[in-house]
Amino acid sequence: MPQNRPGLPDADDLPDVLLDLAVPHEDINALVGLRGGVTRDAGTARLLEECVQELVRDLGEPAADPEGMRRFGERLAEAPEALGGYFSAYVFVAALPYTRAYHQERGIPAEITRHTLADLGRNMASHRRRHGTGGVRAPRWLAHHFRGELYQLGRLQFERATIGQRTAPVLRSAGLDAVPGEPCLNLHIPDYRGPLTPAACDRSLGLAREFFRRHFPEEPYRAAMCHSWLLDPQLKRYLAADSNIVRFQERFRVAREDTEPADEEPVRFVFGNPCLPVEGLPRRTSVERAVGDHLRAGGHWYIGHGWFPF
Numbered sequence: 001m002p003q004n005r006p007g008l009p010d011a012d013d014l015p016d017v018l019l020d021l022a023v024p025h026e027d028i029n030a031l032v033g034l035r036g037g038v039t040r041d042a043g044t045a046r047l048l049e050e051c052v053q054e055l056v057r058d059l060g061e062p063a064a065d066p067e068g069m070r071r072f073g074e075r076l077a078e079a080p081e082a083l084g085g086y087f088s089a090y091v092f093v094a095a096l097p098y099t100r101a102y103h104q105e106r107g108i109p110a111e112i113t114r115h116t117l118a119d120l121g122r123n124m125a126s127h128r129r130r131h132g133t134g135g136v137r138a139p140r141w142l143a144h145h146f147r148g149e150l151y152q153l154g155r156l157q158f159e160r161a162t163i164g165q166r167t168a169p170v171l172r173s174a175g176l177d178a179v180p181g182e183p184c185l186n187l188h189i190p191d192y193r194g195p196l197t198p199a200a201c202d203r204s205l206g207l208a209r210e211f212f213r214r215h216f217p218e219e220p221y222r223a224a225m226c227h228s229w230l231l232d233p234q235l236k237r238y239l240a241a242d243s244n245i246v247r248f249q250e251r252f253r254v255a256r257e258d259t260e261p262a263d264e265e266p267v268r269f270v271f272g273n274p275c276l277p278v279e280g281l282p283r284r285t286s287v288e289r290a291v292g293d294h295l296r297a298g299g300h301w302y303i304g305h306g307w308f309p310f
Contacts, residue, residue: 006052017096021096059094062183123138149162161184163179237290
């Protein structure tokens with residue numbers, strides 16, 4: 001691991017680092033211009049260092065301490081208002097040498113490192129789409145990427161996680177020798193990555209099986225989990241049986257059912273803003289029509305919880 005104190009690249013080098021992280025071009029000038037406000041102010045520089053140290057504590061350990069991630073989020077919120085929503089971007093840039101060193105120790109190819117950490121730029125593009133300003137949406141989510149817990153492998157993302165108390169009995173009833181705390185993989189479906197086709201998912205799962213067998217051989221993954229509104233079975237009422245979403249759902253067995261509505265989730269991911277009024281949601285695609293028509297009819301959407309043997 002790097003032994004030096006965490007810091008930021010020089011102003012001349014920072015643009016290339018940001019481009020490697022897929023940071024949108026419209027944000028690069030602002031990040032370079034505000035850099036001095038981070039490095040020249042002793043309090044802000046100290047906050048940057050402390051946030052990086054909080055982020056990389058126990059680097060590589062799956063299922064990071066929730067309390068530690070809560071503290072990480074609270075420290076980010078202490079950033080000067082003049083930095084806008086950009087402070088967490090500087091934290092991730094300063095943490096980059098630690099993340100890359102961990103990946104190199106594991107023998108992870110540089111291409112996978114680059115594709116995984118490019119989620120910072122995708123996240124910033126999503127922030128601008130929703131708010132119209134620069135910033136980082138959900139930095140606590142990105143902590144998984146920079147802590148070595150999550151990897152982009154083709155169309156899907158795979159997070160090193162552990163089997164929970166509620167899931168273990170479900171897996172055992174299906175014949176798997178599973179106990180709480182054992183390794184499992186959480187699947188995530190990023191946007192801006194094209195259609196969720198069966199072929200793309202098959203390729204991604206094949207890449208994941210080879211990747212984790214090679215780079216994390218000490219972690220036997222018996223099951224892959226997914227927790228997403230895309231697994232809400234109500235979608236089958238609205239979408240064709242051969243649609244990508246329905247075929248993705250059919251890969252999974254039900255782990256449990258939620259009773260608490262999560263209506264904002266599909267609105268957030270389909271339309272980019274969870275606060276949009278339901279009455280005005282567009283109906284341009286089959287998914288847009290499904291999400292909006294169901295809500296306008298008084299229905300609710302739920303997070304689905306699925307699994308399959310890995």
